[in-house]
Amino acid sequence: MTNWWTRQQLKFRNPEVRRKAVERLALKESAETLSQLTAMADDPDAEVRLAVVKALAQMRNLEAVDPLLNALRDPEPEIRKQAVSALESLGNPICIKELVPLMSDRNPAVRRCSARALNTLKWRPENDAQAAKLAVALGEHSRAAIIGSPAIDALVAVIQDKESPGRRQAVEALSTIEDARILAPIIAVLKDKDPHVRVAAIEALERVKSPKAIEPLAGLLKDKDPTVRAAAITTLGRLPVGAAIERIAAALNDPHWSVRKSAVEALARSKDPTVIPPLADLLKDSDVDVREAVIEAMAKIQNPSAIEHLVLGLVDREHSVRQAAVAALGRIDPHWISSKQAKKALPALTAMQSNRDYWIRHTATDVSQRITNAIRSEPIQDMPEPAPSLWPNASVDVLVAASQDADREVRQAAVEALSSESDPRAVEALQRALDDTDLWVRRAAAKGLQNVEGPADGSENRLAS
Numbered sequence: 001m002t003n004w005w006t007r008q009q010l011k012f013r014n015p016e017v018r019r020k021a022v023e024r025l026a027l028k029e030s031a032e033t034l035s036q037l038t039a040m041a042d043d044p045d046a047e048v049r050l051a052v053v054k055a056l057a058q059m060r061n062l063e064a065v066d067p068l069l070n071a072l073r074d075p076e077p078e079i080r081k082q083a084v085s086a087l088e089s090l091g092n093p094i095c096i097k098e099l100v101p102l103m104s105d106r107n108p109a110v111r112r113c114s115a116r117a118l119n120t121l122k123w124r125p126e127n128d129a130q131a132a133k134l135a136v137a138l139g140e141h142s143r144a145a146i147i148g149s150p151a152i153d154a155l156v157a158v159i160q161d162k163e164s165p166g167r168r169q170a171v172e173a174l175s176t177i178e179d180a181r182i183l184a185p186i187i188a189v190l191k192d193k194d195p196h197v198r199v200a201a202i203e204a205l206e207r208v209k210s211p212k213a214i215e216p217l218a219g220l221l222k223d224k225d226p227t228v229r230a231a232a233i234t235t236l237g238r239l240p241v242g243a244a245i246e247r248i249a250a251a252l253n254d255p256h257w258s259v260r261k262s263a264v265e266a267l268a269r270s271k272d273p274t275v276i277p278p279l280a281d282l283l284k285d286s287d288v289d290v291r292e293a294v295i296e297a298m299a300k301i302q303n304p305s306a307i308e309h310l311v312l313g314l315v316d317r318e319h320s321v322r323q324a325a326v327a328a329l330g331r332i333d334p335h336w337i338s339s340k341q342a343k344k345a346l347p348a349l350t351a352m353q354s355n356r357d358y359w360i361r362h363t364a365t366d367v368s369q370r371i372t373n374a375i376r377s378e379p380i381q382d383m384p385e386p387a388p389s390l391w392p393n394a395s396v397d398v399l400v401a402a403s404q405d406a407d408r409e410v411r412q413a414a415v416e417a418l419s420s421e422s423d424p425r426a427v428e429a430l431q432r433a434l435d436d437t438d439l440w441v442r443r444a445a446a447k448g449l450q451n452v453e454g455p456a457d458g459s460e461n462r463l464a465s
Contacts, residue, residue, distance in 0.1 A: 010036065015045035022048060026055035034059065038067045046076045053079055057086030065090060069098050077107035084110065088117035096123050100130070103137040104157065108164045111137040129153070139166055141173035149179045156185045167192065168200040175204030183208060187216045195225040202228070206235040214239065218247050226256035233259065237266025245270055249278050257287040264290065268297030273305060280309040288318045295321065299328035307332060307341035311371070312348055315363045319410075338374040346371060362398045396421055400429045408438045415441055419448030427452055 009021035022040055025033050037059075040052050053071050056064040064086070071083035084102065087095040100123070102114035115137035125131040132151035135144035136158060144151040151173075158170040171189055174182050186208065189201040202220065205213040213235075220232035233251050236244040251263035264282065267275040282294045295313050298306035310332070313325030329336045336342055349371075352364035399421070402414035415433050418426040430452065433445035 010040060015043075015048050018043065018045065019048045019051045022051040022055055026058045034061060034063055037064075041067045041070060046079065049074060050076070050079050050082060053082045053086060057082065057089060060090065062090060062092060065092055065095060069095060072098055072102065077105075077110050080105065080107070080110045081113050084113045084117050088113075088120050091121065093121055096121055099123075103130075103133045104154075106161070108158075108161065108166065112139060136170070139169075141166060141169045142176075145173035145176045148177055149181075152177060152179060152181055159185055159189055162193070167194070167197045171197065171200045171204050175207045183210055183212060187213065190216050190220060195223075195228050198223070198225070198228050199231045202231040202235050206238055209239060211239070214244055218244060221247060221251055226254075226259050229254065229256070229259045230262040233262040233266050237262075237269050245272060245275065249275060252278055252282060257285075257290055260285065260287070261290050261293045264293040264297050268293075268300045271301050273301060273303035276301065276303060276306050276309070280306075283309055283313060283316075288321060291316065291318070291321050292324050295324040295328050299324075299331045302332050304333060304339065304341050307336050307339055308344040311336075311342050311345035311367065312352075314367050315349070315352055315360050317357065317360065337371055338377075342371050343375055358401075359398075362401075366398060396423045396425050400425055403429045403433055408441065411436065411438065412441045412444050415444040415448055419444070419451050422452060 009017050010025075012018055012021075018040070022037065025037055034056075037052050037055050041049060043049050043052065049071070053068065056068055068083045068086050068090075072080055072087075074080050074083070080102070084099065087099070096118065099114050099118055099121075103111055103118070105111045105114065115134050118134065119138075125134055128147050128150035132144045132147045132154045135141070135147070136151070136154040141155060141158070144154060155170045155174045155177075158164050158166050159174065161167070164170075167189070171186060175186060186201050186204050190198055192198050192201065198220070202217065205217060217232045217236050217239075220228055223229050223232070229251070233248055236248055245267065248263050248266045251259055252267075254260050254263065260282065264279060267279060276298060279294050279297055282290055285291050285294070291313070295310060298310055307329060310325050310329050313328070314322055316322050316325065333339055346368055349364045349368040352360055353368070355361045355364065396418070399414045399418050403411055403418060405411050405414065411433070415430060418429055427449070430445045430448045433441055434449075436442050436445065
C-alpha cells in the first residue's frame with residue numbers, strides 16, 4: 001500500500017514536493033503505484049513528468065508501455081528521450097510504429113535515441129527514404145549520402161536545424177549527392193551562425209561547381225571571420241567562371257594575411273597576365289608567406305612582364321623568398337638577366353643601394369651590376385649557365401661577409417658559393433672556414449679549396465681531423 005502521506009504530497013501545489021513523492025513511488029512496485037504514476041504523467045511541471053517517466057522505466061513493467069508511448073509526444077525533448085530509452089529497455093515490438101516517426105524529431109538527441117532503439121528492436125527500413133533517415137538519425141551522414149537522392153530530405157532537415165551539432169557533416173555529405181536539388185540548401189547554409197559550418201558549405205560548393213554559387217560566395221568576401229573569407233576566395237578561384245577575378249583581386253587588400261594569400265593563389269589559377277600588377281604590390285607585404293605566394297603565382301602565370309617584379313624578389317630579406325624568386329625567373333625565362341624586363345628593374349635596384357640593411361644594399365648593387373653587364377655583353381644563351389647558389393650572382397664581398405655569419409646554414413651556403421670563385425679573396429675565406437666550429441662548413445670549405453686549388457695535403461688532413 002502506498003503511504004497515505006505520499007499520496008497527499010502528489011496533490012501539493014509545490015512541484016518539487018510532487019517530484020520527490022513520485023521518486024518515492026518508484027521504490028514500491030505495485031498495480032496501485034503504476035496507476036498513480038500514470039495519473040501524474042500529465043502533470044503541468046516538466047520535472048515532475050520527467051520523474052514519472054524515469055519511475056516507469058525503473059519499474060520495467062509491460063503495463064507501463066501505454067503511458068510511455070504517450071510521453072513520446074511530450075513537448076520536452078528530454079522527456080521524449082527518456083521515454084524512448086524506457087521503451088527500448090522493455091523490448092516490446094509494439095512500440096516500433098510509434099518510434100519510427102521520431103527519427104524525424106526536431107531534437108537531434110531524440111532522433112539518435114529513437115534510431116538506436118529501433119536497431120535494438122530489430123526494425124528494418126521498408127525503403128531507401130527510411131534507410132536514409134535511420135542513418136542520419138544515427139549521425140552516419142556519409143552512409144546516408146551513399147543511398148543518393150532519397151537521403152536529401154533527411155540531410156537537409158539536419159542542416160536546417162540550427163541546434164544540430166551535425167550540420168557540418170550533413171553539408172559535406174549532401175554535397176556528394178549528384179542531384180540539382182542540393183544547391184539551394186547548401187547556399188542557404190552560407191548564412192549559418194557557425195563559421196565552421198559556413199566553411200563546410202563553401203567547400204561543398206566547390207565540389208558542386210555551379211555558376212549560381214558565384215554571387216553568394218562573393219558576398220562572403222566581407223564575412224567577419226577571416227577563415228570564411230579565405231575559403232570563399234579559394235572556392236571562387238576554382239569555379240569554372242572568370243567573372244569573379246575582379247572581386248578576388250579586391251581581396252588582395254584584406255587586413256588578414258591568410259585572406260591575401262588565398263587571393264594570390266586564386267588569381268594564379270586564372271593565369272591571366274593582367275593580374276600581375278596588383279600581385280606585384282604584395283611583394284612588399286609584411287608577411288613572408290604572402291610574398292612567397294606572389295612569386296609562385298607569377299611563376300605559374302609565366303608572363304615575361306613578371307620578370308621586372310621578380311628581380312626585386314632577389315633582394316628580399318628572407319632567404320625562402322629569394323630562392324622562390326630565382327626558381328620563378330628560371331621558369332619564365334632561363335635568360336631573364338639579359339631581358340628588357342630585367343632592365344626595367346634597374347631604377348628600383350638603384351634605390352635599394354641606399355637601404356640601411358647591409359644585405360639588401362650589397363645584393364641590390366650586385367644584381368644591378370650583373371644585369372647591366374649581361375645586357376652589354378654577348379647574348380646570355382651563348383654563355384654557360386652558372387651553378388645554382390643561395391645567392392645567385394652575388395659579389396665576392398657579400399659572400400665573404402656571409403661566410404662569417406652567425407647562422408651555420410648561411411655560412412655553409414656562402415662557402416659553397418665561394419667554391420665557384422677563383423678570386424684570391426674567396427680562397428682566403430675558404431681557408432678561414434677550415435677552422436669553422438661546424439663540421440659541415442669545414443667540409444664545404446675543404447671541398448671548395450679542392451675545386452679551386454686542386455687536392456692539397458693540408459686541407460685533406462685538416463678535413464680528416
